[in-house]
Amino acid sequence: xxxxxxxxxxxxxxxxxxxxxxxxxxxxxxxxxxxxxxxxxxxxxxxxxxxxxxxxxxxxxxxxxxxxxxxxxxxxxxxxxxxxxxxxxxxxxxxxxxxxxxxxxxxxxxxxxxxxxxxxxxxxxxxxxxxxxxxxxxxxxxxxxxxxxxxxxxxxxxxxxxxxxxxxxxxxxxxxxxxxxxxxxxxxxxxxxxxxxxxxxxxxxxxxxxxxxxxxxxxxxxxxxxxxxxxxxxxxxxxxxxxxxxxxxxxxxxxxxxxxxxxxxxxxxxxxxxxxxxxxxxxxxxxxxxxxxxxxxxxxxxxxxxxxxxxxxxxxxxxxxxxxxxxxxxxxxxxxxxxxxxxxxxxxxxxxxxxxxxxxxxxxxxxxxxxxxxxxxxxxxxxxxxxxxxxxxxxxxxxxxxxxxxxxxxxxxxxxxxxxxxxxxxxxxxxxxxxxxxxxxxxxxxxxxxxxxxxx
Ligand SMILES: Cc1ncc(COP(=O)(O)O)c(C=O)c1O
Numbered sequence: 521x522x523x524x525x526x527x528x529x530x531x532x533x534x535x536x537x538x539x540x541x542x543x544x545x546x547x548x549x550x551x552x553x554x555x556x557x558x559x560x561x562x563x564x565x566x567x568x569x570x571x572x573x574x575x576x577x578x579x580x581x582x583x584x585x586x587x588x589x590x591x592x593x594x595x596x597x598x599x600x601x602x603x604x605x606x607x608x609x610x611x612x613x614x615x616x617x618x619x620x621x622x623x624x625x626x627x628x629x630x631x632x633x634x635x636x637x638x639x640x641x642x643x644x645x646x647x648x649x650x651x652x653x654x655x656x657x658x659x660x661x662x663x664x665x666x667x668x669x670x671x672x673x674x675x676x677x678x679x680x681x682x683x684x685x686x687x688x689x690x691x692x693x694x695x696x697x698x699x700x701x702x703x704x705x706x707x708x709x710x711x712x713x714x715x716x717x718x719x720x721x722x723x724x725x726x727x728x729x730x731x732x733x734x735x736x737x738x739x740x741x742x743x744x745x746x747x748x749x750x751x752x753x754x755x756x757x758x759x760x761x762x763x764x765x766x767x768x769x770x771x772x773x774x775x776x777x778x779x780x781x782x783x784x785x786x787x788x789x790x791x792x793x794x795x796x797x798x799x800x801x802x803x804x805x806x807x808x809x810x811x812x813x814x815x816x817x818x819x820x821x822x823x824x825x826x827x828x829x830x831x832x833x834x835x836x837x838x839x840x841x842x843x844x845x846x847x848x849x850x851x852x853x854x855x856x857x858x859x860x861x862x863x864x865x866x867x868x869x870x871x872x873x874x875x876x877x878x879x880x881x882x883x884x885x886x887x888x889x890x891x892x893x894x895x896x897x898x899x900x901x902x903x904x905x906x907x908x909x910x911x912x913x914x915x916x917x918x919x920x921x922x923x924x925x926x927x928x929x930x931x932x933x934x935x936x937x938x939x940x941x942x943x944x945x946x947x948x949x950x951x952x953x954x955x956x957x958x959x960x961x962x963x964x965x966x967x968x969x970x971x972x973x974x975x976x
Contacts, residue, residue, distance in 0.1 A: 533973075533976050536548075536973050536976065537968065537969065537972065537973050537976055538889060538964075538965045538968050538969065539889035539890065539891055539964065539965075539968055540889060540890050540891070540916075540917055540920075540922075540930070540964060540967070540968050541891050541916035541917065542885075542890055542891055542892040542912040542913065542914075542916070542917065542930075543891055543892055543893055543911075543912070543913070543916070544738065544765075544864055544865045544866075544911060544912060544913020544914075544915060545704070545737075545738065545762075545764075545765045545913075546764075546765070546915070546916050547741075547764065547765060547766065547767075547768045547915045547916050547919055548768070548916055548919045548920065548973050548974050548975070549764075549768060549769065549770060549818075549822065549974070549975060550768070550821075550822075550825060550974055550975060551974065551975040552821045552825070553768075553769060553770060553818045553821050553822050553825070553975075554818075554975045556770075556814065556817040556818040556820070556821045557770045557814055557815060557817070557818035558814070559814050559817065560814075561600070561603070561813045561814035561816075561817050562812070562813075562814040564596070564600055564813050565594045565810045566592055566594060566597055566600045566604075566810060566811055566813050567592065567593040567594065567804060567805075567809060567810045567811070568590065568591045568592035568593050568594075568804065569590065569591045569592070569604070569784055569800060569804070570588070570590050570591075570592075570597070570600075570601035570602075570604045570605045570608075571588040571589050571590050571591065571601070572605075572608070572619075572781050572782075573588060575605060575608075575609060578609075580606065580609070583602060583605050583606050583609055584602050584606060585602075587601070587602075588601070591783065591784055591785055600813050603813065603816060603817045603820060604622060604811070604813065604816050604820075606820045607620075607622040607816050607817070607819050607820035607823065608620045608621075608622055610820060610823035610824055610826075610827060611774055611776060611819075611823055612776070613823075613827060614744045614823055614826055614827060615740075615743065615744065615750060615752055615759060615776045616750060616752050616753055617752055617759070617776035617777060617778065618777060618778050618779055618780075618781055618796060619776070619777050619778075619779065619781045619796035619799075619800075620774055620775070620776050620777075621633075621774065621775040621777075621796075621799050621800055621803050622774050622816050622819055622820075623803050623804060623808060623811040623812075623816065624760075624772065624773030624774060624775060624803060624808070625772060625773065625808060625812060625815075626762065626771065626772060626773050627655075627657070627735070627737045627760065627761065627762035627773045628656075628657045628773075629773055629803075629807060629808060630760040630761070630762075630773035630774065630775050631655075631657040631658075631665070631735060631760055631773075632657070632664065632665060632807055633775060633799060633802040633803045633806060633807050633808075634698075634731075634733055634758055634760060634775060634799060634802070635665050635668075635669060635698070636802040636806050636807055637795065637798040637799045637801070637802035637806070638697060638698060638731045638790070638795070638798065639668075639669050639697055639698065641668045641669065642668075642669070642670060643669055643670065643696075643697040643698075644669070644670045644671070644672060644694050644695065644696040644697060644698075645658070645659060645669055645670070645671050645672070645696055645697070645698040645699075645700055646671075646672050646673075646674060646687065646690055646691055646694060646696035646698070646699050646700065647659055647671060647672075647673060647674070647698075647699075647700035647701075647702065648673065648674055648675075648676075648682070648700070648701070648702065648703050648706070649673025649674065649675055650673070650896075651675075651896055651898060651899065651900060652673065652674070652675040652676045652703075652706075652898055653676060653703040653704060653705040653706040653867075653898070654673065654702065654703055654704070655702060655703065655704045655735065655737070657735075658671065658673075658700055658702060658735070659671025659672075659673060670694075672690055672694045672696065674686050674687040674690055675898070676706070676858075676898055679858060679859065680706075680707060680708060680857050680858025680859065680898070681708045681858070682701070682706075682708070682710060682711070684711065684714050684715070684718070687699075687715070687718060688718045688721070691718050691719075691721075691722045692721070692722060692725065695722060695725070695726050695728075696722070696730065697728070697730060697731065698730070698731045698732075698733050699715060699718065699719050699722075699730060699731075699732055699733070700733045700734070700735060701715055701732075701733075701734045701735070701751065701756075702733070702734055702735025702736065702737065702760075703735075703738065704737070704738060704911075705857075705865065705867050705895055705896075705911050706858075706865070707856075707857065707858040707860070707861040707862060707863060707865050707866065707867065708858060708862050708863075709748060709749060709862050709863070710734075710749070710751075712734070712749055712751045712754035712755065712756060713754050713755070715732065715756075716732060716754060716755035716756070719732050719755075729791060729792045731757050731758060731792065731795070732751070732755060732756040732757050732758070733756070733757070733758045733759075733760070734751035734752075734756050734758070734759045734760070735759075735760050735761070736751065736759055736760070736761045737760070737761050737762040737765060737773075738765055738766065738863070738864070738865065739766060739863050739864070740759075740761035740762070740763075740765070740766055740767045741765065741766025741767040741768060741826065741831075741834075741835055741838070741915065742766055742835050742838065742839065742863055742864060744766075744767060744826045744827075744831065744835070745766075745826070745831050745832045745834060745835020745836065745838075746832050746835065747832075747835045747836055747838075747839050748835075748863060752776060752778060756778075757777060757778055757779070757792055757795055758775065758776070758777045758778075758795060758799070759775075759776045759777075760773060760774070760775050760776075761773065761774055761776075763819050763822060765915060766835070766838065766864060766915045767822060767823075767826060768822055768825065768826070768834075768915075768919065769818060769819050769821075769822025769823070769826075770815045770818035770819060770822065771815070772812070772815050772816075772819060774819065775799050775803070777795050777796045777799055778795070778796075779792065779793045779794060779795045779796045779797075780793050780794055780796060780797065781796050781797070782796075782797055783797075784797055784800040784801050787801065834918060834919070837918050837923070838864045838914050838915050838918045839861075839862070839863060839864060839914075840924075841914040841917070841918050841922065841923065841924070841927050842861045842863065842864050842865065842866060842913060842914045843860065843861060844924050844927040844928070845866060845912075845914060845927040845930060845931055846860045846861045846866050847860070848927060848928050848930075848931030848932075849866070849868060849931050849934065849935075851931070852931055852932070852934070852935035852938075853873055853874070853935070853938075854868045854869075854870070854873050854934075854935075854938075855868065855869045855872050855873045856868050856869070857869060857897050857898060857909070864913045864914050864915050865911065865912075865913045866911070866912050866913060867895060867897060867909050867910075867911050868909055868910050868912070869897045869908050869909045870908065870909060870910055870938065870941075871902065871908035871909070872897075872908065873938075874938050874941065874942050875942060876941045876942065876944075876945060877894070877902055877906050877907065877908060878894030878895060878902070878906075878907045878908060878909050878910045879894045879905070879906060879907070879947065880941050880944070880945070880946060880947055880950075881894070881910055881937070881938065881941050882894040882910060883947045883950060884937050884940060884941050884944070884950050884957065885910075885934070885937055887950065887954075887957045887961065888933065888937060888957050888960040888961045888964050889961055889964040889965060889968065890930075890933065890934070890937075890964060892910050892911065892912040893910065893911055894907050894909070894910055894911075895907055895909050895910060895911035896908070896909065897909040914927075917930075917971075919974065920968075920971040920972070920973060920974075921971050922971055926967065926971075929967065933960055933963065933964065936956075936960055937957070937960065940953045940956055940957065
């Protein structure tokens, strides 16, 4: 008998097809990415790494054909080694990196490995604070990293940009070993050069090397598509990212770095030049066991897609759609953090705009088939469970082919749902408006079905 799990997968297919995904950290993978991920590669153990020697100057055919010795702890790696080398090579091409570790199981694992590679317990990291838009893994007290390291947070200015002056003051005061630029809710393009100058100033003061780290989990696809600056082109040593957001790959993480690439077997000196090797050792055996080679194969397929000219067009459309949507929402009275967006992400303060909180709005939008998440805005008084805002974005709907006209329609639906929430005020009361919500639900479903989800 068929496992009930497959019925639930079918129900999820229907939910994805009939609704529109506005969560900015989600996307839809291609049939090829899905096929690689669901392949027999999941059967294989491959602790360790393929050999990196010989890759510079090789084309894909060389990498796919040539067998090299490896640094693995199990036999039978001929195919796995070549798959992982292709994933590494494509990731390096996409982001102009000297090295890529493609094994992190997630973005959180990638960040943990970088901290472990470079820091000693008690060392300080300067990153964006959580209320300002930073991620949990940048020092939230509930995390493992916060248990071992000391995190100091910088904030954003009134107009939603990074407070670079504050960053500099805090860096000079706390002398961090890592300065981190990364976020889950920030709508501007960071000035990486300015951060690099701050690093140089602090390094001159302390006489020590300071690691510049960018967590580009959200915007990596925009970087790959050429519509967002690349931190590795602006003096950064390390960039982490998830692979499932704007990059449109399988769920997972990677770590890109600049520096020497060599055998991970010998412990190198802790210098910035050696950061690729330190990172390899920090991922395995430092913080992970066997790599998920089926996911690494899917990452390689996605990176191959990301290197194609069509992906540049996609990245451009993601940003254009976000800008149109932001403009339309403002016309309807939505107050947006940063007054708009320069990337794929929008943060709307619904409490200030209409008087209800993000959770009520998230629930009401769910009822009409529009999925997003309630999110704190800068200096939010509502706390994590009653935040004042909602966060939305355009990566997934752009993959489905929605464009300018649909952004205008989407903003109108969002306004209609906001009007309902103004009257309902609480989640419990929303049921009273089910007829009005159902009318919008039907319109959303009709539009969604005109733009099929890939690989469903
Ligand atoms: C900036 C940032 N870093 C790290 C992560 C963690 O990624 P994962 O959920 O794959 O662990 C996220 C996820 O949302 C993120 O936005």
